[in-house]
Amino acid sequence: MSGVFAARARSQGKKIRTRAGLMDAAAEAFARTGIEAASINAIAHAADVSNGTFYNHFRDKDEILAAVAFGIARDFAERIDEAMSDIEDSAQRVSFGTRQFIALATSEPTWGLALTRAVWALPELRREVETFARADLDRGVRDGTFRVEIDDLLVDLFMSMVLMAIYLRASGEANEDIGARVAEHQLRLLGVSPARARRASHCDWVPLSITGSSQ
Amino acid sequence: MSGVFAARARSQGKKIRTRAGLMDAAAEAFARTGIEAASINAIAHAADVSNGTFYNHFRDKDEILAAVAFGIARDFAERIDEAMSDIEDSAQRVSFGTRQFIALATSEPTWGLALTRAVWALPELRREVETFARADLDRGVRDGTFRVEIDDLLVDLFMSMVLMAIYLRASGEANEDIGARVAEHQLRLLGVSPARARRASHCDWVPLSITGSSQ
DNA sequence: GCCAAAATTGAGAGGTCTGTCAATTCTGAT
DNA sequence: ATCAGAATTGACAGACCTCTCAATTTTGGC
Incomplete structure (x- = not known):
C-alpha cells in the first residue's frame, strides 16, 4: 500500500527510501486535505517516521511541496x-x-x-x-x-x-x-x-x- | 480606506456596518494570504473589532467565506x-x-x-x-x-x-x-x-x- | 434623556503546529 | 564483528488559533 515514490526507491539506500516515503505521504495529504491543512506532524506520522525525521530531509512544507x-x-x-x-x-x-x-x-x-x-x-x-x-x-x-x-x-x-x-x-x-x-x-x-x-x-x-x- | 462592503453599508445600523467591515477585512485577507492562512483573529483585528465580535456575526470561517x-x-x-x-x-x-x-x-x-x-x-x-x-x-x-x-x-x-x-x-x-x-x-x-x-x-x-x- | 436590549470586549481554556536537540538506534564499509 | 558516522526518535518550548463567556459599553425606540 506504499506510494509511487516509495516503489521507485525500493532498491535505494535507507535515506532515499525514507525521503520517498515522506513524499508519498505528503502527496496523499496534499490531495486529501489541501496543502495548507496538511501538517508536517501528520505527514511524518503517515510515513511512519517521527516528526524530527521530517526535518532531516526537508527544511519545511514548501520544500517538500x-x-x-x-x-x-x-x-x-x-x-x-x-x-x-x-x-x-x-x-x-x-x-x-x-x-x-x-x-x-x-x-x-x-x-x-x-x-x-x-x-x-x-x-x-x-x-x-x-x-x-x-x-x-x-x-x-x-x-x-x-x-x-x-x-x-x-x-x-x-x-x-x-x-x-x-x-x-x-x-x-x-x-x-x-x-x-x-x-x-x-x-x-x-x-x-x-x-x-x-x-x-x-x-x-x-x-x-x-x-x-x-x- | 475601508472596503466596498463597508461603503455600501454606511447608512445602515451598527450591526450591519460591523458585519460589512468584517467581510471587507476577510476578503482582503483571503486575497492576500489565501483562505486557509487567514486567521479569524487577524480578520477581526483588521476590521478593528475584538475577536469575540467575529463570533457574534459568523459561526466560523466557512460562513464568512x-x-x-x-x-x-x-x-x-x-x-x-x-x-x-x-x-x-x-x-x-x-x-x-x-x-x-x-x-x-x-x-x-x-x-x-x-x-x-x-x-x-x-x-x-x-x-x-x-x-x-x-x-x-x-x-x-x-x-x-x-x-x-x-x-x-x-x-x-x-x-x-x-x-x-x-x-x-x-x-x-x-x-x-x-x-x-x-x-x-x-x-x-x-x-x-x-x-x-x-x-x-x-x-x-x-x-x-x-x-x-x-x- | 432613559433604559432594556443589543453589541462588543478581552482574557483565557484547550488545542494544534513548527522546529530544535540531546539521546538513541541503525547502517554499511572495512 | 566492529564502530564511526548517519539517521532517527520523541519530548518540548514557543507560537498561534479557535471558540467561550461574564463583564462592560453602546444603541436606538420611547
Whole structure:
C-alpha cells in the first residue's frame, strides 16, 4: 500500500527510501486535505517516521511541496513523451497529450489533485508544464495544422482547461471521456476543422496509468 | 480606506456596518494570504473589532467565506447584467460578459483574487456563476449564432478560462487586453467565425469598475 | 434623556503546529 | 564483528488559533 515514490526507491539506500516515503505521504495529504491543512506532524506520522525525521530531509512544507509537485510533473511529462514518440500528426499529438495527462492524473487521484493544488502555489511549476506542452503546439503551427498564433495566453488557457478537467474528474463530476472532449475543444480553438477535431480526439488509444506502466 | 462592503453599508445600523467591515477585512485577507492562512483573529483585528465580535456575526470561517464570495459574485452578476441590458447580439453579449467579469475582478484585485480562491472551496458558488453565464450561451444557440452544443463541460471550461485570466491579471503576468483576447478564444470555441469573433470581442467598450459605478 | 436590549470586549481554556536537540538506534564499509 | 558516522526518535518550548463567556459599553425606540 506504499506510494509511487516509495516503489521507485525500493532498491535505494535507507535515506532515499525514507525521503520517498515522506513524499508519498505528503502527496496523499496534499490531495486529501489541501496543502495548507496538511501538517508536517501528520505527514511524518503517515510515513511512519517521527516528526524530527521530517526535518532531516526537508527544511519545511514548501520544500517538500516543490519536491513532490516537480517530481510528479516530470514523471508525467516523461511518460507521455515516450508514449507518443511514434505519433507524427500534430493534432493527434496535442489531443493525445491532453488525454494522457488527464488520464494519468485520474489514475492516481492523489497525484492528480496534489498537482492541481500545487500549480497555483508554484508559478515555476506551471511554466515547466507549459513549456512541455508548447513544443507540440509550435510544431502544429509550423506544419500548418493549426491556424492561430501560439502565445503565452493560449498555453495558459489550455493549462486551465486541463486543470479543470482533472478537478471535475477527481471530484466525481465528470466521467472518463472528459479528456477526449477537452482535447476536441482545444483543437477547435487551434483552428482545426470540427470534423478533424472530433476524429483526432476521439480515436482509440491506450490510456497510461502510473501503476500499470511502472510494472 | 475601508472596503466596498463597508461603503455600501454606511447608512445602515451598527450591526450591519460591523458585519460589512468584517467581510471587507476577510476578503482582503483571503486575497492576500489565501483562505486557509487567514486567521479569524487577524480578520477581526483588521476590521478593528475584538475577536469575540467575529463570533457574534459568523459561526466560523466557512460562513464568512460563503458570505463574502456569494456577495461578490452576486454583485458582479447584477452589475454586468444591467450594463448589457441593451445588447442584442449573442456574440457581443458573451464577449461583453467575459470582458466585464475580468475587468471587475481586476479593478478590485482583492475581490477578484478572493473570488478565484473561493470558487474551488465552494462548488455551489461555481454553479451559481455558471448558471448566470449559461443564459447567454443558450440564447446564442437558439438564435443560430453558436454552432456547438452547450453542456456542463463547456461552461466549466469557460469558467476555468476566466479564472485563469483573473489570476494572470492579478499576478501581473497579463495586461488589460487579456479580457478581449479570452473572449475571442471563447467565441471561436463556440463556432463563431474568426473574423466575427475578433470583431465582437475587440470592439470599444466602457469597462465597469466597482468603485466607479457605486459613486 | 432613559433604559432594556443589543453589541462588543478581552482574557483565557484547550488545542494544534513548527522546529530544535540531546539521546538513541541503525547502517554499511572495512 | 566492529564502530564511526548517519539517521532517527520523541519530548518540548514557543507560537498561534479557535471558540467561550461574564463583564462592560453602546444603541436606538420611547
